[in-house]
Amino acid sequence: APEGARERFDAVIAAGERVEPRDWMPDDYRATLVRQIAQHAHSEIIGMQPEANWITRAPSLKRKAVLIAKVQDEAGHGLYLYSAAETLGVGRAELLDLLHEGRQKYSSIFNYPTLSWADVGTIGWLVDGAAITNQVPLCRCSYGPYARAMVRICKEESFHQRQGFEILHVLAHGTPEQHAMAQESVNRWYWPSLMMFGPPDAESAHSEQSMAYGIKRFSNDELRQRFVDMIVPQADALGLTLPDPELRWNDERGHYDFGPVDWAEFKQVLKGNGPCNRQRLAHRREAHAAGAWVREAAQAHAAKRARRAER
Numbered sequence: 001a002p003e004g005a006r007e008r009f010d011a012v013i014a015a016g017e018r019v020e021p022r023d024w025m026p027d028d029y030r031a032t033l034v035r036q037i038a039q040h041a042h043s044e045i046i047g048m049q050p051e052a053n054w055i056t057r058a059p060s061l062k063r064k065a066v067l068i069a070k071v072q073d074e075a076g077h078g079l080y081l082y083s084a085a086e087t088l089g090v091g092r093a094e095l096l097d098l099l100h101e102g103r104q105k106y107s108s109i110f111n112y113p114t115l116s117w118a119d120v121g122t123i124g125w126l127v128d129g130a131a132i133t134n135q136v137p138l139c140r141c142s143y144g145p146y147a148r149a150m151v152r153i154c155k156e157e158s159f160h161q162r163q164g165f166e167i168l169h170v171l172a173h174g175t176p177e178q179h180a181m182a183q184e185s186v187n188r189w190y191w192p193s194l195m196m197f198g199p200p201d202a203e204s205a206h207s208e209q210s211m212a213y214g215i216k217r218f219s220n221d222e223l224r225q226r227f228v229d230m231i232v233p234q235a236d237a238l239g240l241t242l243p244d245p246e247l248r249w250n251d252e253r254g255h256y257d258f259g260p261v262d263w264a265e266f267k268q269v270l271k272g273n274g275p276c277n278r279q280r281l282a283h284r285r286e287a288h289a290a291g292a293w294v295r296e297a298a299q300a301h302a303a304k305r306a307r308r309a310e311r
């Protein structure tokens with residue numbers, strides 16, 4: 001490292017200021033950011049699949065239009081995040097290869113199927129709600145491009161969460177069949193949404209370093225708890241229950257106690273044995289192959305323009 005570079009970096013982190021792409025940074029800071037930002041971007045892109053499953057089956061033109069807008073937003077979030085990763089010197093082609101080869105992860109939550117229309121509401125309310133709980137602190141992450149990408153992503157996620165809540169509110173206050181569909185959906189997505197925050201702190205490989213580097217501002221368990229405290233009153237407002245018999249307010253802690261998460265299931269999903277892992281990756285690989293002609297055409301066009309510019 002150049003003379004004084006490490007001290008300057010440490011001073012920026014200690015002061016809660018921003019590291020920018022041209023600044024010197026430790027290799028492991030760069031590496032853990034590429035790891036997290038790439039997997040965040042992969043999550044957004046893969047996350048389009050479960051939601052898109054209902055675009056052709058939405059119950060009204062309004063719901064269809066909102067869902068199309070949401071899926072397009074997720075694609076945009078992915079592209080933002082691949083761009084943030086590129087400021088660290090890694091191109092999206094390489095990151096997508098790592099995803100396709102199963103050498104980089106995406107959020108476990110997207111390996112579950114969307115079996116009913118109510119799932120579109122539940123994904124908005126719980127999955128995007130969990131994503132917001134995790135992403136708001138990332139707006140203050142020490143790496144500038146990542147933190148700035150989060151500001152706009154959080155604004156759009158808030159719309160995603162609101163439209164999901166509204167879908168569930170209509171269903172839960174509709175016919176008995178609609179209420180039952182909403183409740184059945186929440187029953188399926190509650191526990192997987194708690195897994196989105198990562199393993200328990202005691203088993204988190206990266207938390208200590210990420211918190212020291214000002215990347216992770218709150219631990220996995222802290223954000224999971226914050227999420228549970230947020231959704232319990234929201235479930236009441238919806239007139240729906242959460243499938244957790246141990247859920248109860250703990251006055252001493254000032255938080256809701258909740259039941260044990262099935263970490264064996266979480267580990268299986270991360271190993272690739274979740275309900276939809278194979279389907280999600282196969283679809284992603286096919287989409288990538290089907291889009292090759294667009295990439296080649298864009299590169300040919302760019303080369304032609306570059307040649308013309310040289311004349």
Ligand code: 3HC
Pocket residue numbers: 035036039040043044047074077105106107108109127128131134157195196197198199203204205206207210216220270
């Ligand atoms: N799904 C898949 N992998 C997970 C995971 C999950 N829910 N939770 C943890 N992991 C992986 C980690 O990536 C790490 O594996 P790796 O070394 O191969 O990367 C391992 O499990 C150990 O977990 P750690 O707690 O040590 O890892 P982190 O410190 O990275 O914490 C995290 C995990 C909280 C997810 C953190 O990476 C993070 O905040 N990432 C950014 C947020 C993100 O990725 N969100 C995706 C949500 S979905 C989404 O955004 C789409 C929205 O529009 C709906």
